[in-house]
Amino acid sequence: MADAPEKLATPTDLASNATRSVADTLNQALADSYALYIKTKNFHWHVSGPHFRDYHLMLDDQATQILGTTDVIAERVRKTGNTTLRSIGDIARRQQIRDNDADFVSPTDMLSELRDDNLKLVEAFREVKEAAESAGDNATSGIVDEWTDQAEERAWFLFEASRAG
Structure with missing residues (x-):
């Protein structure tokens, strides 16, 4: 009979119930990040029209x-001693950003949808920040600020690119 697999025993001084809460919010943000990545690539591949090159490059x-x-x-x-996503199904169960399987989406609708989705991701990152601060996890609390800023910048670029000239 084979030995039982070892449990993960990542060293951390944070309380396990607190890190579980942080891990849950991180995994939610991770699922949304993957959903947003796939949608952004989808729109990158399928964008068309007079601003094709600019939108294509920006989305990439x-x-x-x-x-x-x-x-x-x-x-x-x-690093907090928890486990993360394991599959596409795991992502699908956790993601809050909706997929877009439409055969055609206008460039304006693409940019608007991605803008809104990036702002949803900002909300998810703010939940991570709140959970991390409650858990005393200053490393997560600090690093999530950069991810928030990046998502806000993407939303801003998408907004500006979609404004009527």
């Missing part, structure tokens, strides 16, 4: 930035 840059935060978020969950 934004998708790259979003994907760049995912590993840091997941590793923060692990």
Whole structure:
């Protein structure tokens, strides 16, 4: 008979019930980050019209930035002694940002939807901040500020790009 698998025993001085709350909010933000990444790439691939090049490049840059935060978020969950997302199904169960499976979305609607989704992600990051501060997890509380600023900047760029000239 094989030995039972070892439990994860990440060293941390934070209380396990407090870190579980932080991990839950981080995993929620991580699921939303993946949902937003896929939607941004979808729109990047399918954007059309007179501003194609500008939108195509902007959405690619934004998708790259979003994907760049995912590993840091997941590793923060692990540093608190918890586990993170395991599958596409796990993401789907947790995500609050809605998918868009439409065959055609106008460029204006794409930018508007992504703007709103980035602002939803800002809300998720604010929940992470609140949970981290309640848990005394100053490392998570500090790092989430950068993710919030990036999402706010993406929302701002999407807003400005979608304004009528």
